[in-house]
Structure formats: C-alpha cells, structure tokens
Amino acid sequence: MSDAPPSPTSKSTRRAVAGLLIVALAGGLWIERSHLAPMLNELQGSSQAAAAKPPVQAKGVPVTLTTARQGEFPLYLDGLGTVQALNTVTVRAQVTGQLIKIGFTQGHMVNKGDLLAQIDPRTYEAALAQASGQLARDQAALKGAQLDLERDAVLVKQKALAQQTQDDQAALVGQDQGTVQADQAxxxxxxxxxxxxxxxxxVTGRxxxxxxxxxxxVQPADAGGIVSIDQVQPISVVFPVAQDQIPAIGKALDAGQAPVLAMAEDGHTILSKGTLSYTNNQVDAATGTISLKATFANEDNALWPGQSVTVRLLLNTLKDVTLISEDAVQHGPDGLFAYVSGxxxxxxxxxxxxxxxGNGQTVVSDGIKPGDKTVTDGAYGVQPGVLLDATINQGTPQQVPPPAGIDTAQTSSTSANPAQAVQAQK
Known part of the structure; x- marks a missing residue:
C-alpha cells in the first residue's frame, strides 16, 4: 500500500514553526549585538589610547655607587700588646720597727716625696743622740791632744822635752782624729x-x-714590702712582631718617631696615642718574633698595667694612590674585579x-681610576651590560683617626696590616 500525501494542515504548521525560529534567532542576535557593541567600543578605545602612550622604560638593577678617589693610605703593622708600668717600685722598710702610720690611699695617685708610711722613730732618735754625744766627746779629746802636741813642740825646741815624747803625742792626735771621723760616720x-x-x-704613680x-x-727582710707603686704617666706597651718586619720597623725609626695607636679589643676604639721607643736586642728563637716597646703619655689614664690592647704601628704612608671601597671588590674565576657604572x-x-x-678601603694599582663610580651594594644582581638604577653614596667607610704626629689631612686614609695585605691579582 502506498504512503498517503501530507495534508495541507501539517505543511502550514511547519512553516509557522520555521518562521518563529527565524524571528527568535534574529531577536537574539540583536540583543547580543546591543550588549557587545559598548564593550567592543571600549576595547577599541583602550587600544587606541594605549597606542598613543609612550613606551614604558625598563627599570634598572638597584645598586649603590661609590666614587673612586685619589688619596693617601697608611700602612700599619698590627699586633697584640700588654700594658706595662714605665716603672714599678715595691716599697719596703729599710729599718726595723713598728708601723705607726699609713699615709696613702689604696689605688690612688701619689706624688714623688709623698708620705707612704711612718715607722716608730724613737729608737733611731735615741741612736742618733747617742752617736752625736760620742762625737762631741771624742772631738773634745782630739782638741786636748792637739793642744798638748803644740806645747810639746815648744818644749822640744827649748830642749826641755825629749823628741820621743812629742812623737808619741802626735800619734795620739792621729788616733783621736780617726775616732772623730768614725763618730761622724x-x-x-x-x-x-x-x-x-x-x-x-x-716616684709619681698609682x-x-x-x-x-x-x-x-716591719723590717727590710719582708718579701712583700708595704705597697707597690706603678708609674703610669707615661706608660709603656710591649708587643711582639714577626722577625720579617724588622727591616720595615728599622726604616720607620730612621725616618723619625714611629707613631703607635693603642686600641681596645674591638679594634676600633682608640685608647691612647704614642710613639715607638725601644726594640729588644734579640729575636725570640722559639716564636720567631721580636718585642717592641711603645711609650704613651696616658694623661687620661686610659691604659692600665696588665691590660691587653691592640697595637697599630705606622710603618709607611702610600701617597697618591687610587682608593675604592672594600665592598666594591668582587671575586671571580679569573681573579678580582669590580663593577663600574658607564x-x-x-x-x-x-x-x-x-x-x-684594610679598614674598609682598598688600594687599586690597575683597572680603576679616580672618579670611576664603583658598585658597592647590590652587585649580586649585576651582569655586564645591564642597566643600573643607581644611588650615589656620598659618605666614606668609617676611618680610624691617625696617631699622634700624623697630619689631620690624612684622616681619610685607612689602615692595613702588611702581613695581611691582599696581593695584587689580575
């Protein structure tokens, strides 16, 4: 049996549905476009504004720059020293007797000639009176013997007295003279x-x-004595140095007084300024060192006997050298280098x-010239050719003031221990 043809009613229904779908689709497109249009316009405007703005420059690596300079660089020899009194006197009794008075305050300064102690003097006053009496008696006897000798001389001339008698009297006078001299002693x-x-x-001391x-x-045989006096103004510091430094020390002494700094154990606080006074007469074979002694005025009593101090002896001053901050020195596989801002x-x-x-600064013999700006902070992020966002360091590293006798114009120089100096590297 063949299929029946579609009815007119079903065809019209399909056309109506298709029309509704077309209308709905057109309405949706209109609504979507009405919402998207402002957004598209905004994006288009933003793109045009962005195109109109100048390009943003790339930021550089933040670093701190310090300018290399020309100056002076003192060379110091550092060591550890021990403060010693210039003179130490143990005061002992020189006669035996009872101690009746103490005339000093413990730990205080005393002047030369000040009373320290008094021993009961009565026994010795009596001894002096006795010796004086004996002297007076023997002086009277001598005077009588001399008068007798004068009379005997007259009688001998008159041949009224034998010469032997005069000679005996002269001998007696000589004996009495000896007795008087003993009494005087x-x-x-x-x-x-x-x-x-x-x-x-x-002495004047503490x-x-x-x-x-x-x-x-108290008596002279007492081992401990009564008190010990330390002369501390001036005062000494003894310190050893390696024997290979002897030639440099000799040159420093030949050039004049060699300034010395006595510093606290922190290595920065200056306690006193002095000069090198003596060198020992031989090297200690066991340690390979020679002892030096420096003298300090110590007017403010900053140094005390037995105190340990750091000693800095000025050996020489390098003139007109190029100085950079120690922080600018970098270590690479090919040696030392520094970053410089072009x-x-x-x-x-x-x-x-x-x-x-030393002491925050470095002497550069090649590679840097005065005026170059070296990177002293932030070098970890620096590579050759990168842009630098630099801050200029207007200050300098902390400096140790020069010892006595050094011109204050040199206060910008830093110190170094030649024994610990960094060797020149490529």
Missing part, C-alpha cells in the same frame, strides 16, 4: 736610719693595695689589581 748612719722611719714615694697594716713590725648607566666589569686593603 756613726752620726750620719743614725741620721739615715732615722730618715728611713719616714717612708716616702720614690699606689696598689697596702700589704701590711698599722701596728705590725656613561650610559650600564654596568662594566673591570678586572683590577689590588695592592693593599
């Missing part, structure tokens, strides 16, 4: 012993603790040769 000894009862300071109290019997603010890597370094 006894009086002087008694005077000295009496003076020893008053014990005075032989008194230590008293080692004996009032009321005790005229285009881009980094340049410069191989350098270092002659000396």
């Amino acid at each position: 006894a009086v002087q000894a008694a005077q000295v012993n009496l003076a020893y009862c008053r014990i005075v300071s032989p 008194a230590g603790f008293r080692l004996v109290d009032e009321g005790n019997l 005229d285009d603010d881009k980094a340049q890597m410069r191989p350098i040769k270092v002659a000396q370094t």
Whole structure:
C-alpha cells in the first residue's frame, strides 16, 4: 500500500514553526549585538589610547655607587700588646720597727716625696743622740791632744822635752782624729736610719693595695714590702712582631718617631696615642718574633698595667694612590674585579689589581681610576651590560683617626696590616 500525501494542515504548521525560529534567532542576535557593541567600543578605545602612550622604560638593577678617589693610605703593622708600668717600685722598710702610720690611699695617685708610711722613730732618735754625744766627746779629746802636741813642740825646741815624747803625742792626735771621723760616720748612719722611719714615694704613680697594716713590725727582710707603686704617666706597651718586619720597623725609626695607636679589643676604639721607643736586642728563637716597646703619655689614664690592647704601628704612608671601597671588590674565576657604572648607566666589569686593603678601603694599582663610580651594594644582581638604577653614596667607610704626629689631612686614609695585605691579582 502506498504512503498517503501530507495534508495541507501539517505543511502550514511547519512553516509557522520555521518562521518563529527565524524571528527568535534574529531577536537574539540583536540583543547580543546591543550588549557587545559598548564593550567592543571600549576595547577599541583602550587600544587606541594605549597606542598613543609612550613606551614604558625598563627599570634598572638597584645598586649603590661609590666614587673612586685619589688619596693617601697608611700602612700599619698590627699586633697584640700588654700594658706595662714605665716603672714599678715595691716599697719596703729599710729599718726595723713598728708601723705607726699609713699615709696613702689604696689605688690612688701619689706624688714623688709623698708620705707612704711612718715607722716608730724613737729608737733611731735615741741612736742618733747617742752617736752625736760620742762625737762631741771624742772631738773634745782630739782638741786636748792637739793642744798638748803644740806645747810639746815648744818644749822640744827649748830642749826641755825629749823628741820621743812629742812623737808619741802626735800619734795620739792621729788616733783621736780617726775616732772623730768614725763618730761622724756613726752620726750620719743614725741620721739615715732615722730618715728611713719616714717612708716616702720614690716616684709619681698609682699606689696598689697596702700589704701590711698599722701596728705590725716591719723590717727590710719582708718579701712583700708595704705597697707597690706603678708609674703610669707615661706608660709603656710591649708587643711582639714577626722577625720579617724588622727591616720595615728599622726604616720607620730612621725616618723619625714611629707613631703607635693603642686600641681596645674591638679594634676600633682608640685608647691612647704614642710613639715607638725601644726594640729588644734579640729575636725570640722559639716564636720567631721580636718585642717592641711603645711609650704613651696616658694623661687620661686610659691604659692600665696588665691590660691587653691592640697595637697599630705606622710603618709607611702610600701617597697618591687610587682608593675604592672594600665592598666594591668582587671575586671571580679569573681573579678580582669590580663593577663600574658607564656613561650610559650600564654596568662594566673591570678586572683590577689590588695592592693593599684594610679598614674598609682598598688600594687599586690597575683597572680603576679616580672618579670611576664603583658598585658597592647590590652587585649580586649585576651582569655586564645591564642597566643600573643607581644611588650615589656620598659618605666614606668609617676611618680610624691617625696617631699622634700624623697630619689631620690624612684622616681619610685607612689602615692595613702588611702581613695581611691582599696581593695584587689580575
């Protein structure tokens, strides 16, 4: 049986549905376009505005630059020293007796001639009086013998007295003269012993603790004595240096007074300024060092006997050298180098040769010239040719002031230990 043809009603229904679909699609497109149009216009405007703006420059690597300069660089020899009193005197009794007075304050300064202690003088006053009496008696006897000798001489001339008698009298006068001289010496000894009862300071210095109290019997055989006096103005510092530094030290002494700094253990605080005074007469074979002694005025009592200090001896001063910050020196596989900012603010890597370094600064013998701007901070992010966003460092590293005798114009120089100097490298 064949299929029946579609009815007119079904055809019209399909046409109506198709028309509705077309209308709905057209409406959706209109709605979508109405919403997208402003967005498209905004994007188009933004693109045009962006195209109108100038391009943003790339930021450089942030670094700090310090300018290399020409100046002076003192060469110091560093060591560890021990402060010693210029003179140390142990005050002892020189006569035996009871200590009746202490005349000093422990730990305080005393002047030369000040009373330190008093020994009971009565025994020695009596001894002096006895010696003086003996002297007076023997002087009277001598005078009588001399008068007898004069009379005997007259009688001998008159041949009224034998010559032998005169000779005997002359011998007696000689004996009495000897006795008087002995008595005079006894009086002087008694005077000295009496003076020893008053014990005075032989030097100006600082008194230590008293080692004996009032009321005790003191005598010359006492090992400890009464007190120790340290002469601390001026004061000395003894320090050893390596024997290979002897020629340089000799040159420094030949050039004049060699300035010395005594510094605290932190290596920065200056306690006192002095000069090199003596060198020992031989090298210690066990350590390979020679001892030096420097003298300091110590007017402010900054140095105390037994104190440990860092000593800096000025050996020489390098003149007109190129100085850069120690922070600018970089270590690479081919040696030492520094980053320098070029005229285009881009980094340049410069191989350098270092002659000396210390206390925050470095002497460069090649690779850097005065006026070059070296990178001292931020170098970890720098490569040759990169753009630098630089901040100029207007200051300089902390400097140690020069010792006494160095012109203040040199205060910008830094110190270095020749034994620890950085060797020149390519």
